[in-house]
Amino acid sequence: MYHSQGKYFIITIVLLFLVSCKHSGDKTTLAFYYWKSNFNIDKTDISYLKDAGVQKLYLHFFDVSWDETYNRALPVAEMKFEAEPTDKFQYVPVVYITTRSLNNTDGDSINKLAEHIYDEVEHIVTTNKIAYKELQFDCDWTDATRSKYFALLSFFRNKFKSTGQLVSATIRLHQIKYADKTGVPPVDRGMLMFYNMGSINSVPGYNSIYNDKDADKYVTYVSAYTLPLDVALPVYSWAIWARNGKVQDIIEKALNKDFADTAMFLSAGNNIFVSRGSFFFRGKYFMKSDTVKTEEVTPEICEDAATNVAKYLKNEPRTISLFEYDSLYLSTYNKKDLEKIYTLSR
Amino acid sequence: MKKSTLFPVSLIVLVAGIMFACADVEMTYYPTSFFAPEITHNKSAYVFFRAFYPLYEDSYKENYLADFKATNIIEWENYFKQQIKKNDLSYILYDARLGEIDTLILSIKKADYPISDELKGNSILKAADTKSVLDFLFYTGFARRCEKYAAYNVGWWDEDRKNDNPLDDKEGMAKLADGGIKQIGNANSDFVRQRYAFQVLRLYYMSGENDKCIQFYTDRKKIIESTNNSIKYRSIGYLAGAYNRNKQYGTANYFYSLAYDGCDTMKISAYFSFHPQEEEDWQQTLNMAKNTRQKAVLWQMLGIYRDPFRAMKEVYALDPKSDLLDLLLARTINVEEEHFLHQYGPYGEGETDSLDYINTGNINKELVAFLKTTAGKENTAKPYEWNLAAGYLCWVIGDKDFQKYIDKAKQEAAKDTLVQEQIRLIELLDLVKLGKAGDKKFEEKVAPELEWLRGEEHPREFRRGDAYRWVTKILETKYAKDIVKSTCFKHELSDGEMHNDDLLNTLKAFMDKKDKSAFETYAWRELQYSKTDLIEIQAVNSIYSYKLKNAMAHFNEDAAAGKEKLTANPFMIHINDCHDCDHQDSEKTIYTKKEFVQKMIDMEDIVQKNPKDAQTYFQLANGYYNMSYFGNSRDIYDAKGYYIGSSFFEFWEYSNTSGTDSLPVYVNCSKALEYYKKAIDASKDPEFKAQCCFMAAKCEQNYFFCHKPKGYIGDFKAGDYFAMMKSTYSNTKYYQEVIKECGYFKTYVNK
Numbered sequence A: 001m002y003h004s005q006g007k008y009f010i011i012t013i014v015l016l017f018l019v020s021c022k023h024s025g026d027k028t029t030l031a032f033y034y035w036k037s038n039f040n041i042d043k044t045d046i047s048y049l050k051d052a053g054v055q056k057l058y059l060h061f062f063d064v065s066w067d068e069t070y071n072r073a074l075p076v077a078e079m080k081f082e083a084e085p086t087d088k089f090q091y092v093p094v095v096y097i098t099t100r101s102l103n104n105t106d107g108d109s110i111n112k113l114a115e116h117i118y119d120e121v122e123h124i125v126t127t128n129k130i131a132y133k134e135l136q137f138d139c140d141w142t143d144a145t146r147s148k149y150f151a152l153l154s155f156f157r158n159k160f161k162s163t164g165q166l167v168s169a170t171i172r173l174h175q176i177k178y179a180d181k182t183g184v185p186p187v188d189r190g191m192l193m194f195y196n197m198g199s200i201n202s203v204p205g206y207n208s209i210y211n212d213k214d215a216d217k218y219v220t221y222v223s224a225y226t227l228p229l230d231v232a233l234p235v236y237s238w239a240i241w242a243r244n245g246k247v248q249d250i251i252e253k254a255l256n257k258d259f260a261d262t263a264m265f266l267s268a269g270n271n272i273f274v275s276r277g278s279f280f281f282r283g284k285y286f287m288k289s290d291t292v293k294t295e296e297v298t299p300e301i302c303e304d305a306a307t308n309v310a311k312y313l314k315n316e317p318r319t320i321s322l323f324e325y326d327s328l329y330l331s332t333y334n335k336k337d338l339e340k341i342y343t344l345s346r
Numbered sequence B: 001m002k003k004s005t006l007f008p009v010s011l012i013v014l015v016a017g018i019m020f021a022c023a024d025v026e027m028t029y030y031p032t033s034f035f036a037p038e039i040t041h042n043k044s045a046y047v048f049f050r051a052f053y054p055l056y057e058d059s060y061k062e063n064y065l066a067d068f069k070a071t072n073i074i075e076w077e078n079y080f081k082q083q084i085k086k087n088d089l090s091y092i093l094y095d096a097r098l099g100e101i102d103t104l105i106l107s108i109k110k111a112d113y114p115i116s117d118e119l120k121g122n123s124i125l126k127a128a129d130t131k132s133v134l135d136f137l138f139y140t141g142f143a144r145r146c147e148k149y150a151a152y153n154v155g156w157w158d159e160d161r162k163n164d165n166p167l168d169d170k171e172g173m174a175k176l177a178d179g180g181i182k183q184i185g186n187a188n189s190d191f192v193r194q195r196y197a198f199q200v201l202r203l204y205y206m207s208g209e210n211d212k213c214i215q216f217y218t219d220r221k222k223i224i225e226s227t228n229n230s231i232k233y234r235s236i237g238y239l240a241g242a243y244n245r246n247k248q249y250g251t252a253n254y255f256y257s258l259a260y261d262g263c264d265t266m267k268i269s270a271y272f273s274f275h276p277q278e279e280e281d282w283q284q285t286l287n288m289a290k291n292t293r294q295k296a297v298l299w300q301m302l303g304i305y306r307d308p309f310r311a312m313k314e315v316y317a318l319d320p321k322s323d324l325l326d327l328l329l330a331r332t333i334n335v336e337e338e339h340f341l342h343q344y345g346p347y348g349e350g351e352t353d354s355l356d357y358i359n360t361g362n363i364n365k366e367l368v369a370f371l372k373t374t375a376g377k378e379n380t381a382k383p384y385e386w387n388l389a390a391g392y393l394c395w396v397i398g399d400k401d402f403q404k405y406i407d408k409a410k411q412e413a414a415k416d417t418l419v420q421e422q423i424r425l426i427e428l429l430d431l432v433k434l435g436k437a438g439d440k441k442f443e444e445k446v447a448p449e450l451e452w453l454r455g456e457e458h459p460r461e462f463r464r465g466d467a468y469r470w471v472t473k474i475l476e477t478k479y480a481k482d483i484v485k486s487t488c489f490k491h492e493l494s495d496g497e498m499h500n501d502d503l504l505n506t507l508k509a510f511m512d513k514k515d516k517s518a519f520e521t522y523a524w525r526e527l528q529y530s531k532t533d534l535i536e537i538q539a540v541n542s543i544y545s546y547k548l549k550n551a552m553a554h555f556n557e558d559a560a561a562g563k564e565k566l567t568a569n570p571f572m573i574h575i576n577d578c579h580d581c582d583h584q585d586s587e588k589t590i591y592t593k594k595e596f597v598q599k600m601i602d603m604e605d606i607v608q609k610n611p612k613d614a615q616t617y618f619q620l621a622n623g624y625y626n627m628s629y630f631g632n633s634r635d636i637y638d639a640k641g642y643y644i645g646s647s648f649f650e651f652w653e654y655s656n657t658s659g660t661d662s663l664p665v666y667v668n669c670s671k672a673l674e675y676y677k678k679a680i681d682a683s684k685d686p687e688f689k690a691q692c693c694f695m696a697a698k699c700e701q702n703y704f705f706c707h708k709p710k711g712y713i714g715d716f717k718a719g720d721y722f723a724m725m726k727s728t729y730s731n732t733k734y735y736q737e738v739i740k741e742c743g744y745f746k747t748y749v750n751k
Helices: A002-020 A043-051 A099-104 A107-127 A146-159 A173-177 A212-216 A219-224 A299-310 A335-344 B003-025 B043-048 B065-079 B086-095 B098-109 B130-150 B170-186 B190-206 B210-219 B230-245 B249-262 B264-273 B279-288 B292-305 B308-318 B325-340 B365-377 B383-397 B402-412 B417-434 B440-454 B465-478 B483-490 B501-512 B518-526 B531-544 B548-557 B579-584 B593-609 B614-626 B648-655 B670-682 B686-707 B720-728 B733-741 B743-750
Strands: A028-034 A056-067 A072-076 A090-097 A134-138 A166-171 A189-193 A229-234 A238-243 A246-252 A265-269 A272-275 A279-281 A284-286 A291-295 A318-323
Touching (some): A056 A318, A090 A099, A166 A173, A279 B279, B065 B130, B065 B230, B086 B130, B098 B130, B170 B190, B190 B230, B210 B230, B230 B249, B230 B264, B279 B292, B308 B325, B383 B417, B402 B417, B417 B465, B483 B518, B501 B518, B531 B548, B531 B593, B548 B593, B614 B670, B686 B720, B733 B743
Parallel strands (some): A056 A090, A090 A134
Antiparallel strands (some): A056 A072, A238 A246, A265 A272, A279 A284
């Protein structure tokens, strides 16, 4: 008896401590987006992630896209599991929904589509023995697709009422700023994508993935948003390839060092490289004088983003997730960098 | 997250935008161009001509099965030396169930084996060479068993998701492949052996065993390549696919190029599979080429894929007579045109500006030099193409040699209609470029050429539209000081010009001119208005500035003017406007526009003489009310270029972002209001006065709608005439009717 009273006493102390604690930092869950088509995490990855205190991984399960030949919405780019998901992490399946697939699906058929998505998710989690407490949807909905998308989200919320699983949706910055026009999705939580807010151009010195100036146009609206928010911060890099100043394409996962071969590129400084002739590079065909501008998100830039958004976040438990996990960035981001980013974003 | 989809989305928007913009002018599936690639007459290359979409005319190809099927049937027909009917072969190959194929086999082996009449009628049973027939049937049965693996679409969800994915059945596929290998030994001809080998190869590919697939091809190369048919090249396609999956891109692309060049049914899919990744693997592919042809084919693929000019130079260096050259030449010219000709923006922007110049600064000088040299050597398979191309680009940059090349092409392709049209076009472009406004000699020379270009008698492939627009724009600019001709070349009148009476009169005089020169006649026909159209525009202008006698004078200029019947009686009014009721009223008095104006003039004369004629004021007011946007006879305003749309206000509010746009004349009800007021003053009958008062209130209300503050939401605010209705006419019957019918008024009264 005495013993059990003592236990309650300790619990009460702990609760009091938590309540009185001004900062919710201890309740921040650290996460990464794992956005590859193959799930292949080895020991090095696990120890890196664990070391950094990562508890959760968001997995890109599949896209729902519109198939012209069969005239129906179909799952594509489904994640292949080459390694068994370790139980050291929580997993959140993410389903990306193209607006085209919603545009082409009748309002009446949304529940059917939702059932298909549910079956597909269940199929993947069962096959790979994954337990999930949250399912996330990623969709840049428009006026025309909003009602369908929200209906689809409601389906899952109803479905999960009995299981207690959560439904979350990615939220883009313009959806925060213009929430009265775009609507707020009917989900338990939103995942604010705090990156990729600028315009894709070849202007030297401008970083479209994150820069304070573009962020400031939106960030003040974050505090007024009605959904509880998790936050995704960028830790990726890419390069913008242009010809005569006209953007041709984005070269994914590209760093400055990728353009170091002076037989192909000449460095013009300021993260700009100029091609010296005609050649293939990463599947793209360069012609003489094409330019490449790398946009790297260094730990300093990500820290800026974290500091900026943290000012407008409510003091409540949340997940801070970094986009995206790739061994390419590991050398740039050491344990200390990640810890700093997480601390700043609390 | 959205990163991966950012680009595809914006590219779709861009392409859709381009198509949309062109819909305005003339639907084309290629960027702005004066140069028809069809002058090469290289039919097998048409699909790879420059277009907005990856393929010319066809846009995309999604389903290759029909092509494979058709080729396969032809190959089997040849195998049976045309002894079996096409439909019978097709049925067995693609429709027959396994049981039916077995039945056919058994009934060949045993004459009295039971068989359906339908199957019995299949001409395969009548073939003399039963050995070949049995080979065919056994093979078809085998192929049918492979189908579920070969034709399975990965990534489906379905109601019956529980069904296992056949591609997971590795054991079943391996077993079947072993059976196929055995059958290679049993078959009696290379033709059938090759097909078994193809099935086995494909099974390995489908089960993801890339190394096994490659090994099998290498081991059975002789049999797979024994017949030069579609099966050989489809096998090569799977081989390339296996290398591709193994990330051996250099080798994969080499084999894709063999399929691309060797087999028409594989051409498009092999091209779409061709994706060099790094310079190293591209160099490896080039090194794999065994002869000049193979190397030239690789360069042609690169030319279509990314860099036609570089490819053209490489192929020319390898073999100046190569038939692979002219596609590259045509593509190079068309791609170059995108640099120097004006391209429409994604949303139709830039439709009017910069059409009148050719951006010579953007032309690749090296290309022009190469074309001149090559044309000069006359050592290609079709020298006329090179002279034509060199002549065209020389013209573009203003090189004096242009005529020399053009003349040569003219001789070399004397009987080629399309080439001759192309040449005539370039010469016309030159004539227009050099011509001076008002120069009689120029006008005489150019007029028949312009008539020719405007005419419809051209080969379908001839690129007339962009050239016609360019020529017209240049003429409009050159003749800027000749108000009549520049207006004609502009085709349409702006709003300001439609209200410019002097200009309209000048245009009318020009139309009346008896001894028009050929050039003037051409210009006149470019203007999209007839003389009657101009007269009606003038009459409408007069009506809406209440100069009725002027309007009548205009109508009288031309017997055809003002003859259109109005859809409603323009003197009819109601408490609530109901245009549809007035239009449908079968007993309405019908007026033409001209009769309406005449009646208005007559009534104006009456009130002029008798200012106490309340009824006539009322009728006049009704006429003025009904010819406005709010009345039942908006069609009084109809003239070419004049039209009152029923959603005028939505558009006006939408476009009037600054809030300062002036309102069009036709929303003005002030004249009607003035006359309703006069009618009230002139009458002593309270019922009649009430009616006039209410109509005046409507005019007032319309004024409010037109002038309410931007963004104003809520009811209209009552003015003087609602107040007068309430204070002066509440005892009338008409007042009670208004209360019943008009919600606004009722609300007002009950306040």
